[in-house]
Amino acid sequence: MKTALLQLCSGDDPADNLRQVQWMLAEAAAEGVKFALTPEVTNCFSPNRDHQRSMLRTEEEDETLPALRQQAEELGIWLLIGSLGLKTGDADGRFANRSFLIGPDGGIRARYDKIHMFDVQVTPEETYRESAAYRPGDRAVLAQTDFAPVGMTICYDIRFPHLYQKLALAGARVLTIPAAFSPVTGAAHWEALLRARAIETGCFVLAPGQTGMHPATAGKPRATYGHSMAISPWGEVLVDGGTEVGLHVFDIELDQVEEARRKVPSLSHIRAFDGP
Numbered sequence: 225m226k227t228a229l230l231q232l233c234s235g236d237d238p239a240d241n242l243r244q245v246q247w248m249l250a251e252a253a254a255e256g257v258k259f260a261l262t263p264e265v266t267n268c269f270s271p272n273r274d275h276q277r278s279m280l281r282t283e284e285e286d287e288t289l290p291a292l293r294q295q296a297e298e299l300g301i302w303l304l305i306g307s308l309g310l311k312t313g314d315a316d317g318r319f320a321n322r323s324f325l326i327g328p329d330g331g332i333r334a335r336y337d338k339i340h341m342f343d344v345q346v347t348p349e350e351t352y353r354e355s356a357a358y359r360p361g362d363r364a365v366l367a368q369t370d371f372a373p374v375g376m377t378i379c380y381d382i383r384f385p386h387l388y389q390k391l392a393l394a395g396a397r398v399l400t401i402p403a404a405f406s407p408v409t410g411a412a413h414w415e416a417l418l419r420a421r422a423i424e425t426g427c428f429v430l431a432p433g434q435t436g437m438h439p440a441t442a443g444k445p446r447a448t449y450g451h452s453m454a455i456s457p458w459g460e461v462l463v464d465g466g467t468e469v470g471l472h473v474f475d476i477e478l479d480q481v482e483e484a485r486r487k488v489p490s491l492s493h494i495r496a497f498d499g500p
Contacts, residue, residue, distance in 0.1 A: 225371055228252040228260045229432040229452040229472045231465040235439035236270035238279060242288050246295055248471050253299040255473050259371070261304040261432045263452070264379050264404040265321070268309050269434060272443030273357055280319060282311045289324065297330030302369060306402025306432055307338065307378050309358075318359040323376050323402060325367045333369070336376035337361025340384055346408045354380070364390055372397035372478050375427070379403040382417045385424060392425035392491055397481045399427045403448075404434040410449025415461070422455040426485040428476050429455040435467050457484035 230248045234241045245262055252260045267288040268279050283289065288308060296303040303326040310320045321338040339362065341355035364387060367374045375391030375398070382401050391399065399421060405414055422429040435450025452465035452472060457480050463472045485491065 225258050225476055225478070226256045227430065227454070227474055227476050228255070228257040229430065229454060229463060229465060230260060230262045231433055231435050231450060231452040231468070231470050231472065232263050232266065233436040233438055233469050234263070234266060234269040234434060236268055236272070236275055236279065236441055238267045238288055241267055241269075242291055245292065249292075249295055249299065249301070249303070251471055252473065253301055257301060257473055259302040259304070261306060261400060261402060261430055263306040263432045263434045264402045265309050265434070266306055269404065269438045269446075270440060270443065271446050272440070275442035276309060276319065276357065277317075280309050280311050283322070286310060293326050293330040293332070296326045296328065300328045302326070302328060302371075304374075304376075304400050304402065306400075312359065314359055316359075319357055320361075321354075321358045321378060323378055323400070325369070325374060325376065327369075334365050334367035334374075334376060336365040336378070337363070338378040338381065339364070339387065340380045342380040346406055350406065350408060352406070366391055366394050366396055372481075375399045377401050379405065382421060385421065388421045388425050388427075389491075389494075392427055393494075396425070396427055397478060398476075399425065399429045401429060401431040402433070403431060405449040407447050407449045410451065414449060414451060415453065418453050418455050419459045419461070422457055423459040424490070426457045426481055426488070426491065428457060428478070428481065429453070431455075433465065435465070435469060457481045
């Protein structure tokens, strides 16, 4: 199946970001792509909370979601919107970091709210407190498609292998990990973690990423790592998107899932144990 990862450098204006995504999706469809994936926070990349409050909308009011649903239907493709920042009705005003799987009919087939929040101090100068702006989700999601069951996750989730094991045991053949990864942790851990999740589960791992220094009209610009990747169930790197904005088209052969799991059937060898 011909698949595409969109590597973006989203700014803090959702309308500008939407135009870029729509152009790339049209190009992907022209190349015969049947499944396209965008990165985390496709609609608005901004670390400035006041700007987020002014630009983000609820799911019902957001303009990016219906536009991409319509385009997926027009192009007849499956589309993973890696995530959208969305307002919620929460009393504390926190947003949702929500991934959407859109079918070729434009319908929303699944929603997933990022479970694990990126609250870390990478360096003395680089600190993240995602939970200050975004509420964590509390439900793992396995989406059904006409090509394979898809386990949906986002970015920092990658560091929690039990989530991926549970998705694989529930039937996932493809795992999606859209991201806006830090350059520091990306250089150290991104590829190793992606390959580990693929090898442990015998799944395809598809990980579209944000890249570069993101333009900002409010607050300090922030950089992301890029290197969108597709990993085979055997742990082979099929795509490495480097650091430039771009469209990366490749084929996945889903029979490789069963082949990898036949060679090393570790999912069937999981045992309960006591201790420590």
